[in-house]
Amino acid sequence: MRYYLDTNILEVKPVSQQHLFSYAELIPAENHKDPNDHMIIAQTIADKIPIISSDKKFKLYEKQRLKLIFNNR
Numbered sequence: 001m002r003y004y005l006d007t008n009i010l011e012v013k014p015v016s017q018q019h020l021f022s023y024a025e026l027i028p029a030e031n032h033k034d035p036n037d038h039m040i041i042a043q044t045i046a047d048k049i050p051i052i053s054s055d056k057k058f059k060l061y062e063k064q065r066l067k068l069i070f071n072n073r
Contacts, residue, residue, distance in 0.1 A: 013043060022046035029060035041066055 023042035041061050044051045050067035058068050
């Protein structure tokens with residue numbers, strides 16, 4: 001099965017220098033060691049855009065300016 005992104009709805013954002021600065025400043029939450037999550041969090045903080053997630057660990061980053069819209073499953 002293949003999935004296609006509708007480019008009119010989603011924008012794929014490459015990692016920028018500002019994202020890397022945000023990543024370097026991010027303080028990882030205890031027991032959250034996923035570097036991919038950390039990059040996603042850093043990108044949304046740097047771009048000042050909200051993220052929709054059902055990952056409870058993302059809530060731990062709201063004190064670091066993460067704008068989270070929590071999706072209850």
